Amino acid sequence: MNLNCHLIFSLYTIYGILSKVMASKGKVRGASGQHPLVQNVTVTEGGTANLTCRVEYNDNTSLQWSNPAQQTLFFGDKKALRDNRIELVRASWSELTISISDVTLSDEGMYTCSLFTMPVRTAKAYLTVLGVPERPEIDGLTKPAKEGDYITLTCMTQGSKPAADLRWFRNEKEVKGAKEVNASGKTFTVRSSLQLHVDRNDDGVAYTCRVDHVALAQAPQQATEVLEVHYAPHVEIIHSPAVPQEGQYLKLECVSKGNPSPDPVMWTKDGTDLPDLDRVIVEGRELTFTSLNKTDNGTYRCDATNHLGTSSAQYVLYVYDDPTTLPPSTTPPSHPIPPDPTALLGSHVSDPTVTGSRDPNALGQHSTDHALIGGVVAVVVFVTLCLIIVLGRYLARHKGTYLTNEAKGADDAPDADTAIINAEGNHAHAEEKKEYFI
Ligand SMILES: *[C@@H]1O[C@H](CO)[C@@H](O)[C@H](O)[C@H]1NC(C)=O
Ligand SMILES: *[C@@H]1O[C@H](CO)[C@@H](O)[C@H](O)[C@H]1NC(C)=O
Ligand SMILES: *[C@@H]1O[C@H](CO)[C@@H](O)[C@H](O)[C@H]1NC(C)=O
Ligand SMILES: *[C@@H]1O[C@H](CO)[C@@H](O)[C@H](O)[C@H]1NC(C)=O
Ligand SMILES: *[C@@H]1O[C@H](CO)[C@@H](O)[C@H](O)[C@H]1NC(C)=O
Ligand SMILES: *[C@@H]1O[C@H](CO)[C@@H](O)[C@H](O)[C@H]1NC(C)=O
Numbered sequence: 001m002n003l004n005c006h007l008i009f010s011l012y013t014i015y016g017i018l019s020k021v022m023a024s025k026g027k028v029r030g031a032s033g034q035h036p037l038v039q040n041v042t043v044t045e046g047g048t049a050n051l052t053c054r055v056e057y058n059d060n061t062s063l064q065w066s067n068p069a070q071q072t073l074f075f076g077d078k079k080a081l082r083d084n085r086i087e088l089v090r091a092s093w094s095e096l097t098i099s100i101s102d103v104t105l106s107d108e109g110m111y112t113c114s115l116f117t118m119p120v121r122t123a124k125a126y127l128t129v130l131g132v133p134e135r136p137e138i139d140g141l142t143k144p145a146k147e148g149d150y151i152t153l154t155c156m157t158q159g160s161k162p163a164a165d166l167r168w169f170r171n172e173k174e175v176k177g178a179k180e181v182n183a184s185g186k187t188f189t190v191r192s193s194l195q196l197h198v199d200r201n202d203d204g205v206a207y208t209c210r211v212d213h214v215a216l217a218q219a220p221q222q223a224t225e226v227l228e229v230h231y232a233p234h235v236e237i238i239h240s241p242a243v244p245q246e247g248q249y250l251k252l253e254c255v256s257k258g259n260p261s262p263d264p265v266m267w268t269k270d271g272t273d274l275p276d277l278d279r280v281i282v283e284g285r286e287l288t289f290t291s292l293n294k295t296d297n298g299t300y301r302c303d304a305t306n307h308l309g310t311s312s313a314q315y316v317l318y319v320y321d322d323p324t325t326l327p328p329s330t331t332p333p334s335h336p337i338p339p340d341p342t343a344l345l346g347s348h349v350s351d352p353t354v355t356g357s358r359d360p361n362a363l364g365q366h367s368t369d370h371a372l373i374g375g376v377v378a379v380v381v382f383v384t385l386c387l388i389i390v391l392g393r394y395l396a397r398h399k400g401t402y403l404t405n406e407a408k409g410a411d412d413a414p415d416a417d418t419a420i421i422n423a424e425g426n427h428a429h430a431e432e433k434k435e436y437f438i
Helices: 002-029 360-396 400-423 427-437
Strands: 041-044 049-055 063-066 072-075 086-091 095-100 109-115 121-130 137-139 150-160 165-170 173-175 178-184 187-197 206-212 221-226 229-240 250-259 266-269 280-283 286-289 298-306 309-317
Touching: 041 049, 049 063, 049 109, 049 121, 063 095, 072 086, 072 095, 137 221, 150 165, 150 206, 150 221, 165 187, 187 206, 229 298, 250 298, 250 309
Parallel strands: 041 121, 229 309
Antiparallel strands: 049 095, 063 072, 063 109, 086 095, 109 121, 137 150, 150 187, 165 173, 165 206, 178 187, 206 221, 229 250, 250 286, 266 298, 280 286, 298 309
16 A cells, blocks of 8 residues: 555656646747737827837747838848837847837837747737827907906817817816817817906906826916906095094095006095195095085095096085084984995995996985984983883882883884984985985
8 A cells, every 4th residue: 555655646746747847848849938929008299119029938030010001110130111210229039129219190000019930920019199289379368358348268279189178277266168179180179168258357367278188297288368357447435534523634535446547536526626725635546634624514526537437436524513512413314214224334435337426325424424423322222221121120020010111111212213313303414415416
């Protein structure tokens, strides 16, 4: 038994060694390893492509590269085609590498490596040439544009392969364009258009068209245009202090926006030139009263003009009494319409329209200041009422009936407030307002 086992083991060992030897011999001589191996190559237009053909086992059989037109480029280390761009990189029994420099789109195609065994074995490598998109160009910009214009910006890039992608950015923020791709020969012409309805907010805005392409992985190409939008002026008057008082100073600033910038602005009082007084200084957009006098009462207006239009704003000046003597005007005047909430905020009088038409808000100027004072009175009244309510609740703990009585008083509070405001009217002011309406 022991002997038999040894014999079988030995036979297995011999068989193993023999089969290994046979296998290695087969590989050297046999066809299995003697086969050219290639890889597809992608190169950017203008670049250099290396075409490599390898054979794992070779008995000195020659290798050859040929181009898509079946012309032989290199046969072993022998150059076969006259083309300065094609050079030998390496030629050995196991490898044939050639390079094609300054690659053009026409170099694209299927290249063949042949191993001249019997029969000939071949391997095919596809050379892909990427078309580099040209620098994009933006068209369709009218400079300057007018507010309200419709503009179609068109960005175009030629020569990309595969087709490039175009993206638009409005001040770095991406916006959607309409893309159109046309093939021209082997490359593509890509256009993207952007429709804009321009307004003043577009003035100075940069529109960028960016080309994204595989051949530009590191440095995307882009073009930028900055819009210039002309628009009619818009003026507003900012005044300080909020309550103009006799003897004090007052500054009116005519804040005008427009492109081209409306310069200078023009000040008038009650439709005529400003009175020529030492106390009144006009400096650029500012009108300053160094010391207010009641004779300064009136409607001040500032006009700004550019070639697209005119805008004006008004400020109705009402000079309050000297702060040292408590004026009767610390309470607001009667007002036919409820005061504009913006007027209550101390907002300036402004005319948003291009024409010089008067803004009804302008009439709220007196009442604005009165309303401020009225507001203070109202707060005092309100606090008093609150105290009464608190007192009422306190008393209600002892007598339930007080609660209802005081609650009624609280309900009347807003009416009482309004009543005070309305009651403080002054006929002279009402007449002034009528004048402004005319
Ligand atoms: C091509 O081969 C040469 C030599 O080996 C090398 O210097 C070059 O970088 C290669 N070019 C490419 C594009 O692979
Ligand atoms: C290939 O040829 C060279 C001489 O040209 C020779 O020295 C070498 O032994 C040959 N190799 C094989 C595997 O036949
Ligand atoms: C090489 O490119 C050809 C043609 O584009 C394609 O058919 C083939 O599958 C590619 N081969 C490899 C290994 O990518
Ligand atoms: C693309 O093709 C369309 C239709 O063939 C044509 O109307 C258009 O002008 C072309 N555009 C470009 C960029 O060539
Ligand atoms: C206001 O002007 C009048 C006339 O010009 C003058 O008499 C008066 O003193 C001035 N009032 C103040 C407070 O300056
Ligand atoms: C100006 O307004 C004040 C209110 O403070 C009034 O007393 C004065 O008479 C007005 N003066 C003119 C000239 O209208």
